[in-house]
Amino acid sequence: MSEQDIEKFRQKLLETTTFPTVYMFKIIVPSENRTIALVENLFEPEADIKTKESDKGKYTSITVKQVIIGVEEIIDIYKRASLIKGVMML
Numbered sequence: 001m002s003e004q005d006i007e008k009f010r011q012k013l014l015e016t017t018t019f020p021t022v023y024m025f026k027i028i029v030p031s032e033n034r035t036i037a038l039v040e041n042l043f044e045p046e047a048d049i050k051t052k053e054s055d056k057g058k059y060t061s062i063t064v065k066q067v068i069i070g071v072e073e074i075i076d077i078y079k080r081a082s083l084i085k086g087v088m089m090l
Contacts, residue, residue: 001078001079001082006075006079009075009078010071010075013071013074014071017071019068019069019070019071020067020068020069020070021067021068022065022066022067022068023065023066023067023068023074024063024064024065025043025062025063025064025065025066025074025077025078025081025089026061026062026063026089026090027039027061027062027064027081027087027088027089027090028059028060028061028062028087028088028089028090029059029060029062029084029086029087029088030058030059030060030086031053031054031057031058031059031060032086035084035085035086035087036051036060036062038084039062039081039084039087040062040064042077042080042081043064043066043077044066044067046066046067047064047065047066048064048065048066049062049063049064050062050063050064051063
């Protein structure tokens with residue numbers, strides 16, 4: 001994500017979301033245990049994490065619901081997730 005994309009995302013979140021909130025993250029990764037674990041470790045232990053493997057087993061969808069205090073927390077998680085090889089964010 002470029003800084004311009006991040007700023008647009010920040011503004012959209014501020015316009016549409018009241019904090020604190022339960023935010024839903026959707027991330028797709030290759031179906032590798034290490035990659036899935038790295039993504040899951042981005043979130044708090046209390047987060048509701050669900051995984052679903054694709055029909056052919058090549059990818060895993062990770063859906064996470066977590067209480068978020070402010071917009072910067074969301075952006076931070078997405079920035080850290082983008083550093084993990086193979087991560088695709090929705």
